[in-house]
Amino acid sequence: MRSDLFSPQNAEARMQQPGMKLQNSKMLKVGLNGEMMVRQGAMVAYQGNIQFQGQGAGGIGKFVKQQLTGEGVPLMRCSGTGDLFLADLASDIHLLDLEGPHDGLTINGKNVLAFEPTLSFDIRRVQGAGMLSNAGLFNCVFSGQGRIAITTKGTPVVLSVDQPTYADPQAAVCWSSSLQTGFHSAEQFGLGTLMGRTTGEAFTMSFSGQGFVVVQPSEEVPGGFVGGTGGGQQAGQSGASVAGVLGNFLGR
Template sequence: MRSELFSAENLEKESAQPGLRLQNHKLLKAELNGEFMARVGSMVAYQGQVNFEALGSGGIGKFLKQKLTGEGVPLMRVSGRGDVFLAENAADIHLIDLEHGDGLSINGANVLAFDSTLNYDIKLVKGVGMASNAGLFNCVFTGAGRIAVTTKGTPVVLTVDQPTYVDPQAAICWSASLQTGYHRAEQMGLGTLLGRSTGERFTMSFAGQGFVVVQPSEEPPGGLAGAAQGQQQSGGLLGNLLGD
């Protein structure tokens, strides 16, 4: 049988070391010898002896926070030995390696998988009010390990060394050390141009030293820690939980 489909670039990529790596820019391959965490529903194929355990029903700690913040796509623990392939609606996949002392704040909708050595929690995005269309809560990752994130299209990485403003629905992740806030469009001169609305109701602001990853797409919040409906219903209880 002959076809360009069977060309070398489409064949499974092998590596001697276990871990998360790119099969291509839309497929993540996990060469598994232990465990890692992944988004429920992201597995598209696997080989070997692999177990999948849903983690959305604990009722305490992070999992309680996920539920109260409108969490719609819980995590699963993937363990065993073999090869696991993951994807998310043909989105582009990018790998980020964190070292001790690093902190990454990321929209939960863009988390695909991560090493179980990483610590994560759901935190309030400080300075971003309820009126914003952006997710009020983000996943914050610390520790040492690799995380796979998704973007819709090729992103731009902005170095924050001056005041930086981003559409909240296009902001994927940023250095957790940055100071965040938000501005109404009218404050930025974007509310109306020649009497017409620009469609930009709010803009997130970033200050400090670090980076912001921005995708060329604006989508409603959602995912691991971002569904707006749950955020707006939980009020003070969420504030107490997520302020821990």
């Protein structure tokens, strides 16, 4: 059979050792020899002897936080040996290496694709988010040493924060966890309803300190009043669902 489809650029990416490698800009290849934490639903193909185990939001504590905040990462633990191929609605994929306990990354849970289990993460309130808004007021904070794959809708820009920096909260994908953040009414900057063109947001997010901010050329669809991944109805039902979870958990 003959076709351009079989050109070398579409062949499987070669890997010298286990880990993550971009198959292309829209697909991640994981050479698995052990374990990897992966977003549920991200697997598009695999080869070899691999087992999948659902992890909820990463433990009971993170599950409860996810229900309260609407943020988090529904995870599955992939273990075994083989090749795993991951994607998320043809979003662009980027690899970041965290290099120690003082190297932290704050990221919108929607943009987490996979990460090595050597990394630790928690769901925390974004500093300065003192007002109710559809912006993601709770994000995931990763720390430690290891590699993480994130997604963006389109090709992003990486802003070096060496001067006061501002971004639409729905377009900010991730930033150095050492940065100081704040939320401001767009009216303070004379922007009015010009901020949040597609989301109706009237807020802008500020960043200061030393670090970087990754901004994508698309705004995430807002969730409930505490933002992130759930709709308003889901957020409104959080209290009851969390109470049930805690009751079942503590009653064991």
